[in-house]
Amino acid sequence: MPLLKLPGMIDVHVHLREPGATHKEDFSTGTAAALAGGVVVVLDMPNNTPPIVDKRSLEYKKHLAARKALCPIGFYIGAAEDNASQCAALAGEVVGLKIYLNQTYGPLRMRNLLALMSHFRQWPSHKPIALHSEGAFLAVAIALSHLYDRPVHICHISRREEILLIREAKKQGVKVTCEVTPHHLFLTQADAKSLGSFAYMKPTLGSEEDRAALWDNLAFIDIVASDHAPHTREEKESPNPPPGVPGLETTLPLLLTAVHEGKLTIERLLELTFYNPARIFGITPPPDTWIEVDPDACYVISSTGLKTKCGWTPFEGMKVRGRVRRVCLRGHRVFQDGELLQDT
Numbered sequence: 651m652p653l654l655k656l657p658g659m660i661d662v663h664v665h666l667r668e669p670g671a672t673h674k675e676d677f678s679t680g681t682a683a684a685l686a687g688g689v690v691v692v693l694d695m696p697n698n699t700p701p702i703v704d705k706r707s708l709e710y711k712k713h714l715a716a717r718k719a720l721c722p723i724g725f726y727i728g729a730a731e732d733n734a735s736q737c738a739a740l741a742g743e744v745v746g747l748k749i750y751l752n753q754t755y756g757p758l759r760m761r762n763l764l765a766l767m768s769h770f771r772q773w774p775s776h777k778p779i780a781l782h783s784e785g786a787f788l789a790v791a792i793a794l795s796h797l798y799d800r801p802v803h804i805c806h807i808s809r810r811e812e813i814l815l816i817r818e819a820k821k822q823g824v825k826v827t828c829e830v831t832p833h834h835l836f837l838t839q840a841d842a843k844s845l846g847s848f849a850y851m852k853p854t855l856g857s858e859e860d861r862a863a864l865w866d867n868l869a870f871i872d873i874v875a876s877d878h879a880p881h882t883r884e885e886k887e888s889p890n891p892p893p894g895v896p897g898l899e900t901t902l903p904l905l906l907t908a909v910h911e912g913k914l915t916i917e918r919l920l921e922l923t924f925y926n927p928a929r930i931f932g933i934t935p936p937p938d939t940w941i942e943v944d945p946d947a948c949y950v951i952s953s954t955g956l957k958t959k960c961g962w963t964p965f966e967g968m969k970v971r972g973r974v975r976r977v978c979l980r981g982h983r984v985f986q987d988g989e990l991l992q993d994t
Contacts, residue, residue: 653942653975656920657935658690659902660927662745662780663805663829663875665755665894666692666723668714670699675880675959677718680898682957683878685985687899688941688974690721691933692878693745696728697756703730705740720990721979722936726780728758731765738772745931746778746803751787754852755879755892770798778803778827778930784853788812792819795826803930804828806877808853810863817870827930829873830864832897832904833964837861841964847891848964851879865913872930874922876901880960896958900965906945906972938981947973955988 666680675683684692694715696702702711708727715723724745727737737747749769750759760766773779780803783791788804792815795802807813807828819826833851838858842849849855864871879894886892905919914922928935951965977985984991 651946654916654945655940655942656688657924658939658941658977658979659688659923660691660693660931660933660935661689661876661878661898661901662693662873662927662931663695663831664692664878664898665695665697665880667698667880668718669711674882674885677715677723678720679957679959680878680880681720681723682990683896683898684721685977685979685990686957686974686988688902688943688977689898690939690941690977690979691724691935692721692898693724693726693931696726696748697750697754697758699757701728701730701756701758702726703728703733703758704736708740708743720984724931724933729760729769730758731760731762734765734768734772737769738774741774741777745933746780747773748780749782751781751783751790752852754782755894766794770794770800773800775800777801777932780805782806782852784812785809788815792816792824792826796824799825801825801827806831806834806853806875807864807871808834808856808860810856810860813863813867813870817867820870827872827926828870829875830871831875831877832901833877833895835861835864835874836904836968837964845964847886848895848962850886850891850893851877851895852893868914868918871922872926874901874905875927878958880958882960883962886962895964896956896960896962899956899958900951900963902943902974903951903970903972904965906943907970910945910971936980939979941974941978942976944973944975945971947971949973957990
């Protein structure tokens, strides 16, 4: 089969670790990994150290990205208990508001209900509120969306009961969208036993029943996002490993493999990775930008040659079918056959 020319992916959930943790990743290495994975726009989360919660921290982060990023980046502002007005004032400069209702990596978590209500009340209704809301907290997010008539985007759903609740909310007209990660689509708790701490993430891997429910209800899932969250090997092998796995370079090969296996169509893949992300987050992709993939290329995923600074993947050893051959960004070829080109 000839090469397929596709729009480059928009990954709405990445952690490029700059500022604050550039030993794990930075804007240069993270966007290099994005291009190698066929991703041409990334949306970067605010749980840096220090977190991105005001105009000063946001401008500093944008300044760093402008110097080093190899592809376009959009930024979230992070919700804290005392910054609802500041976040609302910055809505025009970000892709969305990120609220953490569950504990995860980084310093941000919303515990105060009044503060949470204030964010929903003040955040403009045309911009999405992205939430880390596992389990029962998902019901809180959906209820607030309904009460305040605000669009909510649920990050990295992972459990059967979560997609069933979202499915019902969508049927009732609630303004809710959701994303799923490749690691929750392709890995389970059984894989965690062999991967050890390298499979530790938030949300944790689910059961085979959970994984099957995500595939069975793919029609109610809006986006596939990597939740690229790199940590060094040393950190993951430590007595207290941080949660998170890299994913920018493996998302598309895994999804192309699913296309080959008949689990989804190429048209649905494009909805999940390009059209829906652009629509939900108001992203205008850069002009004259596309990727070319070889849908018949069969190979085994390896950490060798990865562009991410952390240099490992939980999908090591997995057989896939589909390889990114070329990436063209704004009319310039920036990636070809495993190598970044000087135009980047």
